[in-house]
Amino acid sequence: MKWKKGRKRPMNEQQKTPKQPEEDMTPDVTDQEQPAAEAPQEPAPQADAPDVDALxxxxxxxxxxxxxxxxxxxxxxxxxxxxxxxxxxxxxxxxxxxxxxxxxxxxxxxxxxxxxxxxxxxxxxxxxxxxxxxxxxxxxxxGVTPIDRLGEKFDPNLEEAIMQGTVDDGEPGTVCMVLQKGYMMDKTVLRHAMVKVVPD
CATH class of the missing domain: 3.90.20.20 (GrpE nucleotide exchange factor, coiled-coil domain)
Structure with missing residues (x-):
């Protein structure tokens, strides 16, 4: 289609829309976080001077x-x-x-x-x-007394059997003869008695 002279051509969409200015993406320096100002440091407490009197x-x-x-x-x-x-x-x-x-x-x-x-x-x-x-x-x-246990049951804590009798000498396991006396002082044995014992 030919346009006659004196007529204006229709503007396309781009030509109709006015060009918007580009948005400035540069960050505002004022909006950035500013480093916090350092708080004034308190002087370290000094150690108390030693109390001479206490020492x-x-x-x-x-x-x-x-x-x-x-x-x-x-x-x-x-x-x-x-x-x-x-x-x-x-x-x-x-x-x-x-x-x-x-x-x-x-x-x-x-x-x-x-x-x-x-x-x-x-x-x-x-x-x-x-x-x-x-x-x-x-x-x-x-306090010394003799150990005299003739006819009693043999006790190795008080006596030492050095001979063995026969079944006719008495009850089995008893002392049938004292060959050498033993002695005690209070409850301590000074010397064991040497005896003859009837076999069990």
């Missing part, structure tokens, strides 16, 4: 405790030495008691030996028997 008091207290500990240690050492001395004295006293208790026995043995030269057998026997009784009495004062 002196603590040192004096430590010296006091040290002196007390030294006194306690010295007292303990003295107590230990005294205790050792007491035990030694007690042991020596026990030995003196035993020796004193045996002196009369020794005297009677010497008298018996002196009399044996001019005495008969009966007189010698009587003297020895008296000496034996005196020794038994001295041992009893010390």
């Amino acid at each position: 002196k008091k603590a040192a004096a207290k430590a010296d006091e405790y040290l002196a007390l500990a030294q006194r306690v240690q010295a007292d303990f050492d003295n107590f230990r030495r005294r205790n050792e001395g007491v035990r030694a004295d007690a042991f020596a006293e026990g030995q003196r008691k035993v020796a004193t208790a045996m002196l009369p026995v020794l005297d009677n043995l010497e008298r018996a030996l002196a009399a044996a030269e001019n005495a008969d057998a009966n007189a010698l026997k009587t003297g020895v028997e008296m000496t034996r009784k005196q020794m038994v009495a001295a041992y009893e004062k010390l």
